[in-house]
Amino acid sequence: MEDRINVTRSLLPPLEEYIEEIRPMWESHWLTNMGEKHLELEKKLSEYLKVPYISLMSNGHMALELALQALALPAGGQVITTPFTFASTTHAIVRNNLEPVFCDIDPVGYTMDASKLERLVTNKTVAVLPVHVYGNLCNIEEIGRIARKHGLKVIYDAAHAFGETYHGVGVGNFGDASMFSFHATKVFNTIEGGAVCYRDEEFGLKLYRLKNFGIRSEEVVDGIGANAKMNEFQAAMGICNLCHVKGEMEQRRQASEYYRRRLEGVKGVQLNRKQEGVKPNYAYFPILIKEKEFGANRDDVCRELREQGIYARKYFYPLTSSFECYRGRFDANETPIALEVSRQVLTLPLYGGLKEEDQRRICDAVLGMCKHR
Numbered sequence: 001m002e003d004r005i006n007v008t009r010s011l012l013p014p015l016e017e018y019i020e021e022i023r024p025m026w027e028s029h030w031l032t033n034m035g036e037k038h039l040e041l042e043k044k045l046s047e048y049l050k051v052p053y054i055s056l057m058s059n060g061h062m063a064l065e066l067a068l069q070a071l072a073l074p075a076g077g078q079v080i081t082t083p084f085t086f087a088s089t090t091h092a093i094v095r096n097n098l099e100p101v102f103c104d105i106d107p108v109g110y111t112m113d114a115s116k117l118e119r120l121v122t123n124k125t126v127a128v129l130p131v132h133v134y135g136n137l138c139n140i141e142e143i144g145r146i147a148r149k150h151g152l153k154v155i156y157d158a159a160h161a162f163g164e165t166y167h168g169v170g171v172g173n174f175g176d177a178s179m180f181s182f183h184a185t186k187v188f189n190t191i192e193g194g195a196v197c198y199r200d201e202e203f204g205l206k207l208y209r210l211k212n213f214g215i216r217s218e219e220v221v222d223g224i225g226a227n228a229k230m231n232e233f234q235a236a237m238g239i240c241n242l243c244h245v246k247g248e249m250e251q252r253r254q255a256s257e258y259y260r261r262r263l264e265g266v267k268g269v270q271l272n273r274k275q276e277g278v279k280p281n282y283a284y285f286p287i288l289i290k291e292k293e294f295g296a297n298r299d300d301v302c303r304e305l306r307e308q309g310i311y312a313r314k315y316f317y318p319l320t321s322s323f324e325c326y327r328g329r330f331d332a333n334e335t336p337i338a339l340e341v342s343r344q345v346l347t348l349p350l351y352g353g354l355k356e357e358d359q360r361r362i363c364d365a366v367l368g369m370c371k372h373r
């Protein structure tokens, strides 16, 4: 078989750069607990993301879970979200003793369909948790308007939207808080890691204590906090990778443009649409396979690609509302568009350093499955 192509490949800095970055720790022996690297990365990221405040976390999921917790929403409250996302989004709601209510997605941007949001608001609704899927931004204005009207908190899952701006404003500025993931598979990584961006200092204080056991001072612990601190090795990786993320995105842009040239206009293939006013980060390259027009379904294409050593992913499939752990609790048919998209979507391999010959191989493999050309 030809060389295996994975769906992504983690960004790594040159080894020497990382070694230089961690070398001081062999002097200080300070490995975690908001050390120098942690503070330095926080400062650099707040500038890069153009946000007033950021709190670094051990991973994106804990960032989301603790951000929700810091909002201190009443137990049993309903949080309107979407099921076309990673497990983390829905789990974060449920693990906070809140109840997810699923809004359908729009069939073009794959994010929350804001025109279907308001009818889901009840007297138990406390917050909205939309997801910027594939870096496609949600309808920020409309979601904000509805949330203000009903006094709801808004917290964005911006795990896919690192570095993006909307009309020049960093995406982390919208809503009450936004969560970013710096997992190894994301555009920018700190191995594992994540962050919460926010504007309210009071909220920030709560968040800080939640990520550090609720410790207020040496002898006073007055919160039942968790441990979600980003350690110094993670932060050092972030500092190094931040210097290379621009190049990473540029290479991803080039590969994306190549895919676009080859797959645009192919019957039965829907490409991700560019959004007005958004500076994209080229995090993913999702395609939808429409079986009737294409002549094969998504699963057929995925299987064939795999046989050719190309590991594209059904991302996101299944919907979180269909997970085993939620059996009997939700009905995926209530979000028919999300259900349909989840059955048609395939994300193609995309990363800096994806060779041109591999890009060609991937497109040839997809086009080879199309029966109506």
Ligand SMILES: *Cc1c(COP(=O)(O)O)cnc(C)c1O
Pocket (backbone or CB within 6 Å): 059, 060, 061, 062, 085, 086, 088, 089, 131, 157, 159, 160, 181, 182, 183, 192, 193, 194
């Ligand atoms: C990656 C991801 C998360 C979770 O982030 P981790 O850093 O892996 O914990 C949450 N939501 C979405 C949409 C993601 O893609």
